[in-house]
Amino acid sequence: MHLSALGWDDSLANLFPPFSAAGLVPARVALEHKHAYELLAPSGELTAVCTGKLLHSAATRGDLPAVGDWVAASVRPGEARADIHAVLPRRTKFSRRAAGETATEQIVAANVDTVLLVTALDQNFNLRRIERYLAVAWESGAQPVVVLTKSDLHSAPAEARAEVASIAVGAPVVALSAMQDAEPAQVLRPWLVPGRTIALLGSSGVGKSTLINRLLGADRQRTSAISDAVGKGRHTTTHRELIVAPEGWLVIDTPGMRELQLWDVDDTALDATFADITALAARCRFSDCAHRGEPGCAIQAALDDGTLDVGRWQSFQKLQREQAYAARRADPRLERETKAGWKKLNRQLRAATRMKANGD
Numbered sequence: 001m002h003l004s005a006l007g008w009d010d011s012l013a014n015l016f017p018p019f020s021a022a023g024l025v026p027a028r029v030a031l032e033h034k035h036a037y038e039l040l041a042p043s044g045e046l047t048a049v050c051t052g053k054l055l056h057s058a059a060t061r062g063d064l065p066a067v068g069d070w071v072a073a074s075v076r077p078g079e080a081r082a083d084i085h086a087v088l089p090r091r092t093k094f095s096r097r098a099a100g101e102t103a104t105e106q107i108v109a110a111n112v113d114t115v116l117l118v119t120a121l122d123q124n125f126n127l128r129r130i131e132r133y134l135a136v137a138w139e140s141g142a143q144p145v146v147v148l149t150k151s152d153l154h155s156a157p158a159e160a161r162a163e164v165a166s167i168a169v170g171a172p173v174v175a176l177s178a179m180q181d182a183e184p185a186q187v188l189r190p191w192l193v194p195g196r197t198i199a200l201l202g203s204s205g206v207g208k209s210t211l212i213n214r215l216l217g218a219d220r221q222r223t224s225a226i227s228d229a230v231g232k233g234r235h236t237t238t239h240r241e242l243i244v245a246p247e248g249w250l251v252i253d254t255p256g257m258r259e260l261q262l263w264d265v266d267d268t269a270l271d272a273t274f275a276d277i278t279a280l281a282a283r284c285r286f287s288d289c290a291h292r293g294e295p296g297c298a299i300q301a302a303l304d305d306g307t308l309d310v311g312r313w314q315s316f317q318k319l320q321r322e323q324a325y326a327a328r329r330a331d332p333r334l335e336r337e338t339k340a341g342w343k344k345l346n347r348q349l350r351a352a353t354r355m356k357a358n359g360d
């Protein structure tokens with residue numbers, strides 16, 4: 001298989017000469033086990049581990065190889081085994097906060113061109129969840145496409161699609177049924193391009209693997225009716241995996257995520273997701289308007305006349321709070337300062353309440 005078929009491009013080729021000089025070859029991470037990786041290389045599949053040096057130099061998990069990454073590896077002569085010496089810079093990346101005490105970045109998928117944000121048109125359909133996924137997608141650098149699956153279970157899928165399109169500013173929205181559509185791949189054709197990588201992200205049971213099987217025209221991925229919705233935390237897909245389609249496009253299947261904790265979603269990503277709110281806020285009378293009842297507040301006016309949906313406004317505020325929380329967790333110093341700030345504020349608040357109780 002040629003490198004370009006795996007998504008290799010000029011910008012990667014330009015930075016590789018020093019690695020080739022050291023006897024290393026480029027390969028792409030297809031699968032991540034606990035301590036080993038499956039790589040795709042022009043010579044074929046390789047089972048690989050990180051060198052001690054790479055492990056040692058990694059400050060966080062996010063510095064280690066993840067599915068979709070390009071790496072520089074040395075192939076052991078006569079074996080389908082390799083050692084990973086370096087992770088090449090990521091063009092795009094999806095990361096989230098890994099569970100645990102301290103915030104560590106976990107890379108969900110790297111070098112994705114188009115991300116399909118998958119939601120089912122069933123009882124779990126939720127606009128707020130789509131907004132959350134969109135914020136993460138804009139942050140990643142990949143082009144988001146909202147995919148509404150199980151349209152056969154919805155009485156008015158076209159209306160649901162229109163409703164989602166109204167909140168998904170800048171992202172195409174498609175609705176499909178992997179069960180009933182004769183050609184579900186048809187609406188996704190624009191993004192199934194040889195050498196380009198798509199990834200599917202969404203809750204467990206929405207039909208990501210089922211759709212991938214339909215796109216591939218083969219039962220490549222295991223699917224199951226038992227999912228989060230019924231089986232409590234059961235994920236049918238357990239590994240992130242990069243698959244090369246016979247037509248030459250690449251796809252990353254991921255296990256459903258119960259929760260997508262924001263990692264480092266910056267203001268730009270939130271602004272892209274909520275472009276309507278940003279535009280409104282720019283029209284508030286005061287440039288530092290907190291939208292809490294100030295005179296001439298354009299947000300309040302839009303909430304009052306119904307042009308801004310209350311749910312969407314609350315969703316925006318929630319994501320903003322979460323983003324601030326994630327930033328504090330990533331920066332302990334900032335958290336200490338904020339804590340100290342809160343203590344001070346609480347003391348002031350208690351003092352003020354006592355004064356009031358005393359009738360002052």
Ligand SMILES: Nc1nc2c(ncn2[C@@H]2O[C@H](COP(=O)(O)OP(=O)(O)OP(=O)(O)O)[C@@H](O)[C@H]2O)c(=O)[nH]1
Pocket residue numbers: 149150151152153176177178179180202203204205206207208209210211222223224225226227228234235236237238254255256257
């Ligand atoms: N009615 C209907 N059911 C579907 C459709 N697509 C998928 N399903 C069903 O939904 C269930 C879950 O599908 P999966 O493809 O395993 O879901 P997943 O998103 O890969 O789930 P995880 O791997 O756990 O993240 C299966 O029973 C599928 O048959 C669809 O378009 N319509």
Ligand SMILES: [Mg+2]
Pocket residue numbers: 208209210222223236237253254255256
């Ligand atoms: Mg799956």
Ligand SMILES: [Zn+2]
Pocket residue numbers: 281284285289290291292294296297298299300
């Ligand atoms: Zn305002």
